[in-house]
Amino acid sequence: MAERNDKILLFGFGRYGEQIGLNLLSEGYNLVVADSSKEGLKKAIADKIEQVFVIDIYNDEEIADLILDHRISKVFCAFEDEERNVYLTITIKALFRNMEVIALCESKESERKLKLAGANKVIDTMYAAANRLYFILEKPAVAEAMDHILFKDPTIQFREVQVPPGSFLDGINLSQIDFKQEFNIILLGLVDKELGNRFIFVTRGINHKIDAGDILVVLGRRWDLERFEAKLKGGP
Amino acid sequence: MRLPKRLREYIVKILVDFAFLLEGSRRYKRIKTFFRNLLENDEYPYKRYFDLFMIFLIITSVIIIIEEVTTPISKWLYYYDVYFVTGVFIIEYLLRMWVHDDIHKIIIEEFENALFLERQFDLAKVFKEIARRKWEYISSPLAIIDLLAILPSYRELRILRVFVLFRVFKLLRYSQNITHFFQVLTSKKSELFTLLILVAFTILVSGISLYVFEEQANPNINHLFDAFYWSLVTISTVGYGDITPQTHEGRIITMIIILSGVGLISFATSIIVSAFNERLEEMRDERILHSVRRSSNLYIICGYTSIAEILVAKLAREGKEFLIIDMDKKRVKELTRKGLRAICADASKKETFRSINFARVAAVLALTDSDMHNIYICLNIRSFSQEVFLISRTIDHNSYKKLKLAGANYLISPYITAGLFASKIIEQPIAIEAINDILNGKRNAMCDQVEVVRGSFLEGKRVGEIDFKAYKIVLLGVVRIDPGARLEGQRRRFYFNPEDDFLLQVEDVLVVVGYNISINNFKSMVIESSLGRKKR
Numbered sequence: 001m002a003e004r005n006d007k008i009l010l011f012g013f014g015r016y017g018e019q020i021g022l023n024l025l026s027e028g029y030n031l032v033v034a035d036s037s038k039e040g041l042k043k044a045i046a047d048k049i050e051q052v053f054v055i056d057i058y059n060d061e062e063i064a065d066l067i068l069d070h071r072i073s074k075v076f077c078a079f080e081d082e083e084r085n086v087y088l089t090i091t092i093k094a095l096f097r098n099m100e101v102i103a104l105c106e107s108k109e110s111e112r113k114l115k116l117a118g119a120n121k122v123i124d125t126m127y128a129a130a131n132r133l134y135f136i137l138e139k140p141a142v143a144e145a146m147d148h149i150l151f152k153d154p155t156i157q158f159r160e161v162q163v164p165p166g167s168f169l170d171g172i173n174l175s176q177i178d179f180k181q182e183f184n185i186i187l188l189g190l191v192d193k194e195l196g197n198r199f200i201f202v203t204r205g206i207n208h209k210i211d212a213g214d215i216l217v218v219l220g221r222r223w224d225l226e227r228f229e230a231k232l233k234g235g236p
Numbered sequence: 237m238r239l240p241k242r243l244r245e246y247i248v249k250i251l252v253d254f255a256f257l258l259e260g261s262r263r264y265k266r267i268k269t270f271f272r273n274l275l276e277n278d279e280y281p282y283k284r285y286f287d288l289f290m291i292f293l294i295i296t297s298v299i300i301i302i303e304e305v306t307t308p309i310s311k312w313l314y315y316y317d318v319y320f321v322t323g324v325f326i327i328e329y330l331l332r333m334w335v336h337d338d339i340h341k342i343i344i345e346e347f348e349n350a351l352f353l354e355r356q357f358d359l360a361k362v363f364k365e366i367a368r369r370k371w372e373y374i375s376s377p378l379a380i381i382d383l384l385a386i387l388p389s390y391r392e393l394r395i396l397r398v399f400v401l402f403r404v405f406k407l408l409r410y411s412q413n414i415t416h417f418f419q420v421l422t423s424k425k426s427e428l429f430t431l432l433i434l435v436a437f438t439i440l441v442s443g444i445s446l447y448v449f450e451e452q453a454n455p456n457i458n459h460l461f462d463a464f465y466w467s468l469v470t471i472s473t474v475g476y477g478d479i480t481p482q483t484h485e486g487r488i489i490t491m492i493i494i495l496s497g498v499g500l501i502s503f504a505t506s507i508i509v510s511a512f513n514e515r516l517e518e519m520r521d522e523r524i525l526h527s528v529r530r531s532s533n534l535y536i537i538c539g540y541t542s543i544a545e546i547l548v549a550k551l552a553r554e555g556k557e558f559l560i561i562d563m564d565k566k567r568v569k570e571l572t573r574k575g576l577r578a579i580c581a582d583a584s585k586k587e588t589f590r591s592i593n594f595a596r597v598a599a600v601l602a603l604t605d606s607d608m609h610n611i612y613i614c615l616n617i618r619s620f621s622q623e624v625f626l627i628s629r630t631i632d633h634n635s636y637k638k639l640k641l642a643g644a645n646y647l648i649s650p651y652i653t654a655g656l657f658a659s660k661i662i663e664q665p666i667a668i669e670a671i672n673d674i675l676n677g678k679r680n681a682m683c684d685q686v687e688v689v690r691g692s693f694l695e696g697k698r699v700g701e702i703d704f705k706a707y708k709i710v711l712l713g714v715v716r717i718d719p720g721a722r723l724e725g726q727r728r729r730f731y732f733n734p735e736d737d738f739l740l741q742v743e744d745v746l747v748v749v750g751y752n753i754s755i756n757n758f759k760s761m762v763i764e765s766s767l768g769r770k771k772r
Contacts, residue, residue, distance in 0.1 A: 006662070008662065015631070015632075015651040016651050016654050016655070018651075018655075019651045019652050019654060019655025019656075019658075020654065020655045020658040020659070022655065023655045023656060023658055023659040024658065024662070026659075027663065029659070029662070074662060076658065078654075078658075102658070102661060102662070104654060106542055106650075107542055121661055121665065123654055123657055123658065123661065125650040125651070125653065125654040126542045126543045126545075126546055126650055127546050128650070128653045128654065128657060129543050129629075129648055129649070129653045130543045130544075130545075130546035130547040131546070131550075131675060131676065132648060132653055133543070133547050133601065133627065133648055134547055134550050134551070136627065136646055136648075137535065137598070137599055137627075138554070138556075139683075139684065139685050140685075140728070141685035141715040141728070141745035142675075142683050142684065142685050144715050144728045144747075145712055145713055145715060145730050145732075145747040146671070146675070146683075147730075148730040148732065149712070149732065150656070150660060150671070151656055153732065156732055157664075158664045158667030158668075158671075159664075160664060160666045160667060180733070184733065185733070186710060186712065186733055187710075188667075188670055188710065188749065189670060191666060199666065199669065199670055199673070201670075201674075201681045201749075201750075201751070202710060215666065217666055217667055217670055219667075219712070219733075220733065221732075221733075
């Protein structure tokens with residue numbers, strides 16, 4: 001459900017910002033970069049990012065103008081200084097309550113603060129890296145699998161598919177359908193609107209009834225997923 | 237003394253031949269190494285038994301000698317003490333002298349030097365060198381104790397019985413802690429010496445003056461020795477009170493030396509305490525290194541940074557063994573308080589890893605927050621072991637290549653990981669969250685790997701034949717080792733969501749997702765089936 005017409009504002013172009021910026025760019029996002037120092041922006045320009053701005057993060061008006069002018073829909077706070085990320089998150093949330101803010105942090109302590117400040121998603125970078133290390137050490141096959149699925153093979157994708165009303169899945173029990181046999185995809189789980197917006201794993205063992213509005217999280221090859229989505233929308 | 241030339245040449249020839257015979261003999265070397273290990277190498281497993289045996293001999297012999305003071309003992313006990321115990325002590329003494337160094341090497345060296353410089357073989361020099369080396373051993377404190385401990389067996393001289401004390405001292409040799417105590421004290425040799433001089437001087441001055449003032453007035457002071465005795469008793473703040481000053485002059489001296497005594501005592505205490513403080517950490521580190529040596533599958537984590545902290549917490553939860561090496565004393569102290577094994581050392585230094593057996597190390601992780609330091613650590617580790625799995629953290633992407641060159645097998649960068657996740661989290665927030673939950677084992681769901689064990693019911697099966705649904709797990713894919721791959725990074729191949737006719741081989745690894753309990757159940761069934769078939 002990637003909407004590539006989303007415009008993303010990336011605050012901070014340090015070590016984190018650069019990596020995030022490059023990845024977003026390669027995924028084809030429309031990117032605006034803002035940093036408080038010119039040094040960071042020089043790097044951004046060298047990385048062929050077109051829209052770069054120097055901004056004073058203590059100036060609310062400047063930030064508001066930037067977001068309004070570019071019709072930003074998502075904001076990334078990627079300063080290396082955690083305090084700045086917290087401050088920025090709270091600023092943006094104060095200005096635009098519904099803006100989606102994703103922030104980086106390096107510790108549990110800041111994660112908590114960022115969540116309190118209203119960040120929609122928080123990436124604890126140290127935690128992510130440590131976790132990765134753990135899998136490399138203890139479960140190398142799982143690490144390999146995740147690398148492959150997430151990063152190496154672009155044809156393998158996750159999809160979050162909402163079940164439309166009246167589709168062939170509406171009202172069906174999970175056990176009645178074999179996703180692998182029919183579509184060659186893997187169903188990981190679903191978010192059930194009736195049970196609150198919680199993600200439920202498919203292996204829970206409970207025979208779950210799928211309703212319209214549920215979101216299925218599926219994993220598979222792009223073409224298989226497309227076939228599945230087409231079928232769901234009432235195609236052939 | 238001049239030897240006739242013929243005789244000289246003859247002796248030299250015999251000596252050199254003998255030296256080369258020893259040098260060439262494998263058996264000789266094996267035997268010598270065995271004894272050297274037994275006597276001197278704390279790592280050697282049998283040394284413990286030898287030490288215990290010696291302790292037993294010492295204790296029994298001391299008991300016998302004490303008993304003998306008052307009551308006559310049985311003939312057998314007497315023989316045991318005089319012949320067996322003493323015999324063992326003498327043999328031990330000689331063995332220690334033997335393994336102390338290799339004299340045949342001295343002879344060979346001199347022979348080669350003489351040959352090279354085209355001069356005569358210098359017999360005198362060789363003998364002097366040999367005598368010097370052996371004297372080095374004989375004059376060492378522990379060797380002196382050993383020698384004196386042999387003496388009490390000579391019963392004809394009663395006075396020699398005093399040396400039974402040295403048998404007690406001999407116990408020191410076999411106890412690590414007491415040797416440490418002496419090492420600590422020797423590290424403060426000069427301070428203690430200063431203290432001793434100071435004490436001696438004070439006793440001398442005060443003793444003489446008291447003697448001068450009170451020899452006539454005080455009935456308790458008859459000799460200079462009494463005055464010295466009084467002085468030491470007073471200065472040490474013990475103050476028995478058997479000798480007390482009677483005159484005003486004497487009391488003034490007493491007051492002065494009581495005051496200086498307090499100072500001297502605190503000086504002595506502070507020297508010993510500071511010596512222990514300095515050495516205690518080292519000793520603790522040594523103990524940790526010692527305990528680590530026995531564990532297999534050890535992880536060595538260099539640098540306790542925030543990334544290491546999270547990893548360590550995770551490993552500790554799983555009951556894995558690890559050793560943390562950090563340069564910050566405070567941090568190490570904190571870690572030890574938490575009961576984690578940590579030592580304060582520089583991971584880029586050679587000494588740090590000298591006692592580590594890398595065959596038992598599962599992986600080394602260089603996680604400091606400086607690329608330069610990580611490169612140092614990698615190079616250091618590679619100088620010890622080419623095989624051990626080495627992971628390094630990188631900060632600047634310019635260091636990527638350098639770290640690889642330094643021998644790191646895998647590189648981790650929080651920046652790159654964050655970058656990779658960032659784009660995915662915008663695109664597929666729920667999926668990333670689900671994956672994160674699975675990877676972190678939250679809500680009891682997890683992603684795990686199951687190896688196709690030889691003889692298990694998975695071997696030779698097609699994926700379609702296994703009913704994963706019944707096991708309540710989901711198969712994500714299969715990792716297969718490709719032995720033909722040229723690059724190490726490409727050895728593992730991941731087959732995503734394999735077709736039903738995908739044939740499973742031994743050593744394939746299934747990557748499955750499911751609840752903790754169902755995965756464990758599946759794993760144990762795989763293991764059980766492999767055992768069952770082997771029996772048949």
